[in-house]
Amino acid sequence: MNVKQWLINGNPRGRPLQLDDFTAHETQFDDLQDGRIRVRVEYLSFDPSQKGQMENISGYSSGQALGDIMVARGIGEVIESRVQDVPVGARVVGPVGWQEVADLEAGTFEVVENDDLLTARLGVLGSTGLTAYFGLLRVGQPQPGDVVLVSGAAGGVGSVVGQIAKLMSCEVIGTAGGPSKCAWLTDELGFDATIDYKAERIKHRLSELAPGGINVFFDNVGGVALNDALTRIATGARVVICGGISRYGEARPDGPTNYFNIVFRQATMAGFLLSGYEREYPEARRRLSGWIRDGKLVHREDIQHGFENAPATLIRLFTGANMGKQLLKL
Amino acid sequence: MNVKQWLINGNPRGRPLQLDDFTAHETQFDDLQDGRIRVRVEYLSFDPSQKGQMENISGYSSGQALGDIMVARGIGEVIESRVQDVPVGARVVGPVGWQEVADLEAGTFEVVENDDLLTARLGVLGSTGLTAYFGLLRVGQPQPGDVVLVSGAAGGVGSVVGQIAKLMSCEVIGTAGGPSKCAWLTDELGFDATIDYKAERIKHRLSELAPGGINVFFDNVGGVALNDALTRIATGARVVICGGISRYGEARPDGPTNYFNIVFRQATMAGFLLSGYEREYPEARRRLSGWIRDGKLVHREDIQHGFENAPATLIRLFTGANMGKQLLKL
Missing domain, CATH: 3.90.180.10 (Medium-chain alcohol dehydrogenases, catalytic domain)
Known part of the structure; x- marks a missing residue:
């Protein structure tokens, strides 16, 4: 054929x-x-x-x-x-x-x-949702009341990360490009606040939205989002490096010049691969499916x-x- | 008076x-x-x-x-x-x-x-030695047989880090500037190898010295040392950010452009402050003094x-x- x-x-x-x-x-x-x-x-x-x-x-x-x-x-x-x-x-x-x-x-x-x-x-039940699930819960380790920032929040991974963080009783802020994505995050997915990176300076908005600092930052973007977030992390923050979509088009993408703030904040920046969690996929899929069927997770x-x-x-x-x-x- | x-x-x-x-x-x-x-x-x-x-x-x-x-x-x-x-x-x-x-x-x-x-x-019994002790043992968590890289290895903190890593049965590589510092590290402190950053490319030498990658990197320097080391970390590596002396003179110091390798290597980059370990100072000082008096730690x-x-x-x-x-x- x-x-x-x-x-x-x-x-x-x-x-x-x-x-x-x-x-x-x-x-x-x-x-x-x-x-x-x-x-x-x-x-x-x-x-x-x-x-x-x-x-x-x-x-x-x-x-x-x-x-x-x-x-x-x-x-x-x-x-x-x-x-x-x-x-x-x-x-x-x-x-x-x-x-x-x-x-x-x-x-x-x-x-x-x-x-x-x-x-x-x-x-949401494939590698996208599993990446969100393990990256947030295992690497980010959100605690109830934590402020969780997600960059690229309207993307496949980011939209699931933010919703799981809400299910974990966190305060959730997402960055996304443009008013319609931001409206979707707050109105349909239950994000507490958004930052439209095309119209606002992430660093300045974070000072207003999270005066006590960010406890967990889940980064899908890199570049300015990562660098700005690093200036606003709280003591003991967990920075989860998942993606770097802003870097893909660049010949020599910048590094996060503010990385040294992880010293002053006693913070951690960690990368992970989904393959490290293979044995736990069935349990993760069971929970993700349950949240979808209960209407708690919009995909x-x-x-x-x-x-x-x-x-x-x-x-x-x-x-x-x-x-x-x-x-x-x- | x-x-x-x-x-x-x-x-x-x-x-x-x-x-x-x-x-x-x-x-x-x-x-x-x-x-x-x-x-x-x-x-x-x-x-x-x-x-x-x-x-x-x-x-x-x-x-x-x-x-x-x-x-x-x-x-x-x-x-x-x-x-x-x-x-x-x-x-x-x-x-x-x-x-x-x-x-x-x-x-x-x-x-x-x-x-x-x-x-x-x-x-060695003050904040310098305690920084080395807690940064390496608690944040870096070296295991016997691990390859440990220390930048600024001839400095106050770095020289203690490398020696404690040897006491933990690790293979220890140090970066330092100039042949006399490098000779001191190998001949008197027992480092396994050194890289003279003024004469050699750290990245290239690491490929030769640690073909299996770096398990723990203790960074006192930042800049090229950090960026080069990030390309040579092993799976599951712990990068301990302690100092950034190469950054101090610069108006806009670079960030580590290779940070994203922590994703592929499922690695962690962590900052810490000594003040987080205050209650354990007496125990740490007791061990450090013991090593000095036993001739196992040269200061x-x-x-x-x-x-x-x-x-x-x-x-x-x-x-x-x-x-x-x-x-x-x-």
Whole structure:
């Protein structure tokens, strides 16, 4: 069968992503091998770290290279199966890549129910939500009454971080770009306050909003957000470094010149990877699903349409156009 | 009685210290008040944080101001006492400031024995050694076999950090400026390796010396040392931010552009203040004294002479001229 794909055509290290970093391609699939399933891809998941992965490609390494299919997680319907107990018609989540049809090896995918939380498995119940959950609860360790600041709060991870912090009885401030994102955070997600970084100086607004300082800062952005927040941390603060989306387009991104304030504040700045918490995923998913079904956790998906728009959809993330988890429906 | 003092004459924020940041002054002391002792100052202690304190002065605040006596800890002999149980002739450690004679209020000083460890109470048994002890053991949490990197390793704090790390069965690498400091670290203090930052690129040497990465980095320096070390940390590394002496002379010092590597390495960067550990000082001093008396901890003092040289002695610290704890004998 004939299958459309998007291949990696450029390494965007030190510059913004461009449409021509990808090449449209069409290939002929052979017969399905034993121990694999063939799925028709229905949804693709988008994540800022995908640009980071592209920056590590090399034409010479044995890993991901120019000309490879762009890597991505997604959801698909099984159209052919040579794996026991995985019937045609089942829905799976797995590393489908940017292609209309994907062959997946047993062990690399998970069969999921085709219920109202289907796409949530790429977002709030997938790595996005799990990143928010473990990063906030395990690394940030919020205590009731703590002031929690989230940068990139209207993004997939940030919007979940802020809501979990509210569930933990914290006071939550989010930074986001523009009045509509800020209104969504306060009116629909229950954030206590927001800072529109396009219109306001984060540092000055934090002095007003959190005169006693920030106890937990969950950073998805880097750059000015991180540097400003570091001047406003409270004694014993936990700074959780999760993402640095403001840095992705820059050849030589700045470091946080105010890092030394962690000494005066006896504070900690910590990075983490989701893979450190794998054994606890089921428990985390159980709690996240419970909060969603109880109406305590709002998850919003920004769904673009059409396989031809995959490159443009990834670029959206870096222009701040998305509100909530970025997906593409094929 | 007539007493010579050094007053603060300039705020060195964003620039190197200069001799004329201090003014020589002479004042007349009144009769000693009740509840105080009068001491003839014998030794003054010097520390990079003293420049930081000067940078926070303001002519208008009620705190330290231009024209005030320069603050410093020191050792003196009691020449007059109006405090019960503190006899004339006793030795005390306390906040004497830059003056030949100081009046100290009961509760602000400690009576110490006039033994072979007298001056060590300003260094390895004072805040310098305690900073090394708690910063390394509590914040850095070195495990046997860990690779520990110390920047500014020939300084008062760094030289103690490296030796305690050796006592904890770690592999210890120190950065220092120049071959004589490096030789002292390996030949006398037992460091496993050194990097002469004036002659070698820290980043490149670390790849050779610690191919498996740095488990604990104790940073007294900031700047290039911190940024280079961040590219070479191992998974789960602890980066202890203690000092930033390379930053003191700069108007807009850089931040660590490589900070984001703490995400990929699931690492932590933590600041601390000694004051968080006050209740444990006696235990720490007991262990430090034991190591010194057993010959396991070498402490070196760089003793300058003459009260008139106080400003020049502080400036020495920032030119990297000192080896070991910087003191001035009056």
